Amino acid sequence: MKINILPILFISLCLGFATAKYSNIELVKDLAIGSFRVVSGLIEDLYYKTPELTDDAYKSPAEFYQSYGYRFEQHKIVTEDGYILSAWRIPGKLTESFKDISGKPAVMLQHGLLDNSGTFTVGFSNQSLPILLCNEGYDVWITNTRGNFNSFEHTNPKEYSVFDIHSKYWNFTFDSMGYYDLPSNIDYILDYTDNKKLTYIGHSQGTIQFFAGNSIKNIASKVDSFVGLGPVMYVENQRSPIITLLKVSGVSTLLKWLDFNNLLIWPTIVNVSLKSIVRPLRKTVFRFIQMIVGLKKEVSVDLSRMPVMGRHEPGGTNLQNMMHWLQMVVTGNFARYNYGKEENLRVYGQEDAPFYDLEVLKENIKDLDMFLIRGSIDVFVAQEDFDKLLDVLAFKLGTTLNYKVVKDYDHLDYIWADSSYEEVALPVLEFLRNKRANQ
């Protein structure tokens, strides 16, 4: 069954706008400013002659890394519950022999919500974390979570068909990414590279799945340092205009009512439209993305990279995962997915969705070296929510936990912004060098 999401989204946006109008002044203001910026971006885009495409926009991931002189491999990693995830490996330069690339320390990069491993190719190659880490002597692995188009496979394709929106495949949230994907990815990488531990770098959902997974079982013992870009545990105070609109407009109820259980067609529709739109309309597209990740006046992402973004994004996810996020926004809790009373009883043995066990988490990560980077205008990592996260980790502050706030950074800037080389990559490399020097 195929439903076109665009008219549904449009109607919900209108409904949402009408509802919001009477209930949330700040939202209305943001939406008005955001829409104005999108429209003025459109006018500018139409006025200027379409600029040339950068070569990177034509490249597959393998071509991207190889064209800059790096080896590229694709691996398939099977989770305990049968999901087949794909991982990209950048083990070294093309000039390095197999002997040179063996025995390196491993680093794992984990993307965020709706994203995929391609996100690290959106910026210029000289700001790309995988490339910089590879130059630093790391064996680099970029993993993909279940439900993004790089991981659309299962060992039991009949029952877990990705093409059937009611199949078991689509029954997951970031909870399973923490519980299944994360340990399977780590074990595979450690086994393949013959390491005992690895360095973990997570962006956004790549951090919450780490916190969630480690509050249920000990995964951190296989990790020697943790870097969190836009780290999230609490999201009650998020200020994303579009997400807030979804919250107040009840669009999730609408989608649920339509029994629209996954966003499978999202990447496909957006893929096609984005590719053709993004070349002439880069400012428009970028400003629309800003309505999701935060409005700001300065464009810190080089717009010539937008077609490269269109080549790789978005990765996709399912509705259940989005609902889990929405539950966290609404309740303000760091809790497991709420299936509803009856199903909760069956799955968790209690009527309410249990909170993630912070005591277990703290015990598991007590010796882990952590470095967090938060953008000062990141709408998904509001000051209040970041403070709550720091409260949980307070016992580590100043010893095994440090953090940095980057002025005027939003949720994608850690990876996409022009200045991410100075603001993010350099401090991360410095943190990892110190860590290795002290070992």
Ligand SMILES: *[C@@H]1O[C@H](CO)[C@@H](O)[C@H](O)[C@H]1NC(C)=O
């Ligand atoms: C990275 O490359 C871009 C495009 O070639 C250039 O404009 C920018 O200054 C470079 N940045 C650094 C940190 O070298």
Ligand SMILES: *[C@@H]1O[C@H](CO)[C@@H](O)[C@H](O)[C@H]1NC(C)=O
């Ligand atoms: C996007 O389009 C390219 C070809 O233009 C294709 O290789 C890729 O699989 C598509 N991705 C999705 C998610 O449909």
Ligand SMILES: *[C@@H]1O[C@H](CO)[C@@H](O)[C@H](O)[C@H]1NC(C)=O
């Ligand atoms: C969905 O997943 C949960 C947890 O993994 C499981 O307990 C539940 O039975 C699943 N539901 C369906 C309908 O498969």
